[in-house]
Amino acid sequence: MPEHSSNIAVQFGAGNIGRGFIGALLAKSNYKVTFLDIDEEVVNTLNKQHAYKIEYLDIEKGSREIKNVHGALTGSPAMIDAIHEASIITTAVGANILKFIAPEICNALKARATRSPNLRTLNIIACENLVGNTSLLKDLILKSLAEEQDETIRKKTESYISQHVGFPNCCVDRIVPPYKGDAVLDVGVERFREWIVDETEMKKPYPEIDGMTLTKNLTAYVQRKLFTLNTGHAITAYLGFVKHYDTIDQAIADKDICSTVLAAMKESGAALVKEHSSIFNKEDHEQYINKILSRFKNPHVVDEIDRVGREPKRKLAVNDRLIGPCNMAAKYGLPVDHLLRGVAAAFLYWVHAEMEEDKSEEEVRKLVVETTEWKGDDERVGRVIENYRELEREWKSKQ
The missing domain is CATH 3.40.50.720 (NAD(P)-binding Rossmann-like Domain)
Structure with missing residues (x-):
């Protein structure tokens, strides 16, 4: 039948x-x-x-x-x-x-x-x-x-x-x-x-x-995933690239990377809880962040840095996983120090892993302004450039 x-x-x-x-x-x-x-x-x-x-x-x-x-x-x-x-x-x-x-x-x-x-x-x-x-x-x-x-x-x-x-x-x-x-x-x-x-x-x-x-509010959940899982995943990959790791679990096992990724997800989380206060609260979102972090650490899931990091231009789009939470946080006057370090690492990956070239500071600044659509005198641009220079020195020192 x-x-x-x-x-x-x-x-x-x-x-x-x-x-x-x-x-x-x-x-x-x-x-x-x-x-x-x-x-x-x-x-x-x-x-x-x-x-x-x-x-x-x-x-x-x-x-x-x-x-x-x-x-x-x-x-x-x-x-x-x-x-x-x-x-x-x-x-x-x-x-x-x-x-x-x-x-x-x-x-x-x-x-x-x-x-x-x-x-x-x-x-x-x-x-x-x-x-x-x-x-x-x-x-x-x-x-x-x-x-x-x-x-x-x-x-x-x-x-x-x-x-x-x-x-x-x-x-x-x-x-x-x-x-x-x-x-x-x-x-x-x-x-x-x-x-x-x-x-x-x-x-x-x-x-x-x-x-x-x-x-009935899919947007809240889409942004929660994009600005938490995808944000943390991308930053782990880009900082892992700086230190020449091969996989996500290797990168997140690095205490400095783990600390930055966790702090960045908390910065985006604070913005998400403000933006969607009727759906998310601080305590539940912290549990969600901790669950995401434990998934990155899973040694049985081998996820390559290059797979997670590929297409950095798309991931640096205005409403995507890196610039999106920075802009949402800006609405509420919230800090984004660790998110901006992740943004800088993404630009470093774009320039050195995908473009495979060196760029002057002015060229990088122009790329940041055009991609993020932030004004040239936006303090976030300057902080991205500072982080970029520091991360680039570290990346080159380990080659």
Whole structure:
């Protein structure tokens, strides 16, 4: 007897994050999960085994078998059939891949709207590490739909999406490092996981998923993660680069780095608690910071400095993990000494690791002003330059 559509899920992306995080939560919540991927070996193995193992990479060891899973190739008729019956679609493909899967989802929605119409609720959630993740996917789907030449199909699908499809943004957090297990589908993850979804953009009935938390103020949780986990992670990586460490756990084991990272997260935390006082309080946020720090120290999760530090220009964007908390703190007149040291380390990484060149102080100052959009006479610019010079001397002394 076929599964009822309310218990059927489709997960785009059968990589480590898809299998180790979102797909696993869906399967553990008694959903029949179809993973969609372009990797034929992974798809064939899923359809042969219908199960895989998760290993917990933590001080407290353990594993769990994930069952009732299936596979289908992206773009195949099996994909259309799976989406036709599903009540939830999730993605874990990387933000830059959404533009490629949006037309595939659009085609499946056309079929769902016009082929024996399934008018039950469907929620689509892009679980990518990107602010406004699902909004981006929705825009890409609607752009693809606008290219449909058959007016009847286009209008039916537009009406169907408007009435029956939810597109909630979300905030996801779980470290799923590169891992090689005994079998092809084995995946290693940390025990911690957080999946916060915007309730206001969902269609009822809401899916019941153990590990998914609904909120009416997603912005607060997005900023909490971005200005705590991502801030601390980035600063650990950039200060680790200065001292020529290879991995995050090596860097955070350095007492000076750990002290700076903790202080920086407390500075951003003070701003977050002020900004979102109706949701967060100082005591709970300090516990959150301490949990984040313990995750960085986990010796069983090997995360490379270069992986965490890559794309420093993006991470130095005005509203991102380094400049964002500095600006939020400025609203409340709060100190940012340690955050600015992290900012300086990020610029050092950008110049020496990515540009691979030396820059004069004036060139660095110009880069800082253009990137942060702070005025040239802003005291924060001067403090970044001071930290930059000091960190550069240290970096060069260890070469």
